[in-house]
Amino acid sequence: MKNWFGSQGNYWSLGAAIFALWLWALPVGAEEPMPMPTPIPTVEAPQPAPEPQAEPQPVSAVLSVEAVSSGFIFTFDRPPQLATGWDNPNLFRLAFVATRLAPDLAAPVLDDGAPARLQLQQSDERTVVALVQVAPQMRIGDPQPLADPRHILLPVYPKAQPDPAANQQTGTVRIVLDAGHGGYDPGAQRGGVDEKDLTLSLIQRLDTHLRRLNYQTTLTRSDDTFIPLAGRVSITNDSQAQLFVSIHINCSDGSSAPYGIETYYTTPQSARLAYTLHRHLIARTGKPDRRVHVRSLYVTHRNSVPAVLLEVGFISNPAERAQLRDPAYQERLVEAITSGLQEYLGQP
Numbered sequence: 001m002k003n004w005f006g007s008q009g010n011y012w013s014l015g016a017a018i019f020a021l022w023l024w025a026l027p028v029g030a031e032e033p034m035p036m037p038t039p040i041p042t043v044e045a046p047q048p049a050p051e052p053q054a055e056p057q058p059v060s061a062v063l064s065v066e067a068v069s070s071g072f073i074f075t076f077d078r079p080p081q082l083a084t085g086w087d088n089p090n091l092f093r094l095a096f097v098a099t100r101l102a103p104d105l106a107a108p109v110l111d112d113g114a115p116a117r118l119q120l121q122q123s124d125e126r127t128v129v130a131l132v133q134v135a136p137q138m139r140i141g142d143p144q145p146l147a148d149p150r151h152i153l154l155p156v157y158p159k160a161q162p163d164p165a166a167n168q169q170t171g172t173v174r175i176v177l178d179a180g181h182g183g184y185d186p187g188a189q190r191g192g193v194d195e196k197d198l199t200l201s202l203i204q205r206l207d208t209h210l211r212r213l214n215y216q217t218t219l220t221r222s223d224d225t226f227i228p229l230a231g232r233v234s235i236t237n238d239s240q241a242q243l244f245v246s247i248h249i250n251c252s253d254g255s256s257a258p259y260g261i262e263t264y265y266t267t268p269q270s271a272r273l274a275y276t277l278h279r280h281l282i283a284r285t286g287k288p289d290r291r292v293h294v295r296s297l298y299v300t301h302r303n304s305v306p307a308v309l310l311e312v313g314f315i316s317n318p319a320e321r322a323q324l325r326d327p328a329y330q331e332r333l334v335e336a337i338t339s340g341l342q343e344y345l346g347q348p
């Protein structure tokens, strides 16, 4: 069931310079629709004469905007410049400077959990403005680049949740985040995609989410380098971390048909972590539950703290491989892992 509609057209009298796009989504738990925001009167300002010698600034293009359960993800062809401000307590303005809307701006994907409504417009030749109206029970966080800075996440949280940044308890937990493979070890390879690149992207996104919640993190690798398995385990000990989470991508040699999510652990102390993260991953993605397995893998066996290895999808399945490369789906996966870690650690 989707409680939303979308339409597009010119809403203000700035002629062809304006392209306005309205997205509408009911937040989870909302009992009545929010009123339409009052359009902001806009006055055409006289344009200063161009500097004849000025170098043209690089211009970013908004390629797409997607609604995800944690907010909105804007995708650009190059990292944009941001400027933000509140027009009123319920209307947030996010401006992208030196930016234009791509003529073929991709249609947004609204899922059932979309938390707010968004209007996107070209306010002048070089500025794109996103006006975000949130329901009274929601609030907006600081816009932040994802691991790939061409993607900007505008977080939208329920107000009922305590301010994650103000939660001091989480600051004492350190989690080692392990992106499988790297460097000369590409991991599984299918369709021109290397496992090592998918795992790094996912780990960097997970790092962003966890740091925002004030967890301490240590990455076994933050770029395309080879780290031996023993080195990954000693990083846990050296950093005095309490948890170890490894992300890999599965591969089926015989057939391209299998897809879905598997979770591995070795030591009994890791069982609750494994089952909790696995349950969140299956619930959030709806993927086939390929179950939790006990296996003596090096990084889960040799770690002295609860350690799990997540096989979050199959690179050998073309449809799942395409999803695993999709920034919005990567966000969905790391949101699931993040909420699983919060439950495991007893955080709200």
Ligand SMILES: [Zn+2]
Binding pocket: 180, 181, 187, 188, 195, 248, 249
């Ligand atoms: Zn692997």
